[in-house]
Amino acid sequence: MKKILDRITEEMKGAFTAAGYDATYGKVTLSNRPDLCEYQCNGAMAAAKDYKKKPIDIANGVVEHLKDSEIFEEVSAVMPGFINLKIGSGFLADYMNGMRTGEKLGMEPAEHPETVIVDYGGANVAKPLHVGHLRAAVIGEAIKRMGRFVGHKVIGDVHLGDWGLQMGLIIEELKERQPELCYFDEGYTGEYPEEPPFTISELEEIYPAASAKSKVDEAFKERAQEATFRLQSGYAPYRAIWNHIMSVSLKDLKKNYSNLNVEFDLWKGESDAQPYIPAMIDDLVEKGLAYESQGALVVDIAEETDTKELPPCIIRKSDGAALYATSDLATIVEREQDFHPDHYIYVVDKRQDLHFTQVFRVAKKAGIVAPERKMDFVGFGTMNGKDGKPFKTREGGVMRLENLIADISEAAYNRIMENRTISPEEARETAKIVGLAALKYGDLSNQATKDYVFDIERFTSFEGNTGPYILYTIARINSILKKYEAVCGTPKDPVILPPEAEPEKTLMLALSRFSEVMEAGFEELAPHKICAYIYELSNALNHFYHETKIIAEEDKEKQAGYIGLVTLTRSVLTTCIGLLGFEAPERM
Known part of the structure; x- marks a missing residue:
């Protein structure tokens, strides 16, 4: 269609x-x-x-x-x-019925389906998810779902920070706290324990303590660097500890991402790219692209069309250490080998713009990817408090994501209880759904590149351009359909009739733009366009509801047409919020 x-x-x-x-x-x-x-x-x-x-x-x-x-x-x-x-009213009604009966609400599949990698998440192991991880997860998940809906094969990768000095810091701190562990006994030759020597809570306390110590104790930092080197060289005891860190962290990360309704196809990390680095660097050198500069190995990325000077991309530091750029390039090598993607999308803080410009250019210059390969960087702004500064706890620290979700769910619960139409128990369950919608919609309704203010009062409001308002509109439709079923029974394939009044036609015109918005939303990697669309659609539905006697309509054919129209509206709204990564309760 x-x-x-x-x-x-x-x-x-x-x-x-x-x-x-x-x-x-x-x-x-x-x-x-x-x-x-x-x-x-x-x-x-x-x-x-x-x-x-x-x-x-x-x-x-x-x-x-x-x-x-x-x-x-x-x-x-x-x-x-x-x-x-x-x-024309007749044409519009025919189009509505085509949407109503068509697969994916009449949307045609992508003419040229692509394999797309969406790199989002970017959490570090051994650390809790905090508000700084919210935007990558929420925006990336929406883009992944949007891409799949329009017909592409989209693969989401969390791309964990699981390699480097942070691992050495944890190992060295653990050694100081529990030197009796078998991992630190040079003469130990047995099997390493299956159970980790720490819980997630202990692990999340170990890393910041070790990080703080390394800033004031140079000897400790040097030992941590040595532990990192031994781990990366394959030293079995440290690899065993690393496996414990990964196991404990992944279990916790998966739980917390799940609470955000975010799922990844791949739980890869920087460590997975390490085997590809030596050959990749050799190739860059052999092609004459990488050269030494002040002891480091760099690749020029400047082009004649640049409007500002861009520094070379450092591939290897003077001490021989690899950098994020090295790891990201090696990850592309791995992805090319495993998936042959047509399109790469990276959802990362916009302050990483230069980094990804360098990585993309080196990848194309070196022939890691074809020159025409689509590589997009979706750089997002910060989530700020009402003071205009990056969002913090009342104590001034970085808020854990699970605490943020709990706070907004509590605010949603209080809003729901103001109406007192459902029991406290049902309100608690509903508040979890509404709270997540408030959080995600509050983020996604802003253009990704822009900073925005996290305003829990505004985000949880049932009025205005908010997630709860969209859910309330869906709940209103559910109520209409229940009332209709109570009087007339289950509607049997209600045909939508040509509109007779402005509110009805306005609603149909809004519905008719569904496919166009879905296509443009993914093509422009802009979830905020879907938010703007469903806000407009919700306004149109509510205007239609207030101006039209649906349940009291005596003309049964016309009434059935109204039911068909509001049912189609519900289908479009629920499809859209599903793409944005949240769902609607039956009632509110």
């Missing part, structure tokens, strides 16, 4: 051709004056120059060929040469 804009544009192009003009002038857009028309075409303005005619004469000629169109109920040419379009 074609997008409605494509159907309209085809009709307009045919009219331009029939009037003797090139079809390319028949481009149609959504009207920027909805008080005058629903869609518009400005092609006559552009054609006037090429055909040396007045725009209004061209517009009038095109309009003449649309007077019998089944798509439009009104077409008019207005000075100086705009063509205003209003969609």
Whole structure:
């Protein structure tokens, strides 16, 4: 089922051709004056120059060929040469019924399906998830789901920070605390224990303590660096500790990501890329791309079209250590080998812009990926408190993500209990769903690159552009359908009829743009466009509800048509919130 804009544009192009003009002038857009028309075409303005005619004469000629169109109920040419379009009620009803009965609400699958890697998450093992991890997880999950919905094979990778000095710090701190452990007995030759020598709570306390100690105790830091080197060289006792760290951390990370309704296909980390690094560096050197500069190995990435100076990408430091760029490039080598992706998407803090510019350019320059490979960096802004600074706890520390989720669920619970329409027990369960919706929608409704203020009062409001408002709209539809079933029984394939009034048509016009929004949302990697769409759709539904007697309608065919329309609206809303990564309760 074609997008409605494509159907309209085809009709307009045919009219331009029939009037003797090139079809390319028949481009149609959504009207920027909805008080005058629903869609518009400005092609006559552009054609006037090429055909040396007045725009209004061209517009009038095109309009003449649309007077019998089944798509439009009104077409008019207005000075100086705009063509205003209003969609026909019969065509619109047919389109609604096509959506109602079609797979994926009538959306056509991607013409050229791609394999897409979405790299998001980026948590470090041995550390709890905190508010700084929220945006990568929420935005990345939405982009992954959006890509799958439009027809691509999308693979989500958490890309853990599980390698480097942090591991050596943990090992050395553990050695100081529990020197009797077999991992630190040079003469031990037995099997290493299956049970880890620490809990997740202990592990999360060990790392910050070790990190703080390394800043004031140079000898401790040097021992940690040596432990890191031994681990990375394959020293069996330290590998055993590392396996314990990974096991304990992954279990906790999976639980916390699950609480956010975020799932990964791959739980890969920096450690997985390490085997690919030596050969990759050798290849860069052999190709003459990598050279020594002040003892480090670097690759130039500057291009003639750059508007500012870009520094070389450091592949190996002067002490022989690899960097994040090295690991990220090696990860691309691994992904090319395992998945042959058509498209890479990295969802990371926007302050990493230079880093990914360097990585992408080196990858293409070195032939790790093809020059035409799509590589996108979705850099996001920070989540700030009301003071405009990065969000902190009342004590000034970084808030754990599980505490943030608990706080917003509590706020949602208090909102729900203000109405006192459900029991406290049901309100608690509902609050978990509403709280997550408030949190995710509050984040995703902002353009990713922009910073935003985390305002728990505004995010949990049942009014305005919020997640709870969207859920409340769905709950309202559920209530309408229950009332209808109580009076008339379960609706049997209710056919949507042509709209007779403005609220009904406005709702249909909003619904008709579903496929267009889904495609554009993924193409532009912009979940905020879906948020804007479902807010508009919710407003249209609520306007229709207030202006239309649905349950009291005596014409049963017309009433069934209304039921079909609100049912379709619910399907579109629930599909969209599913793509954004949250769900709706049955009632609120």
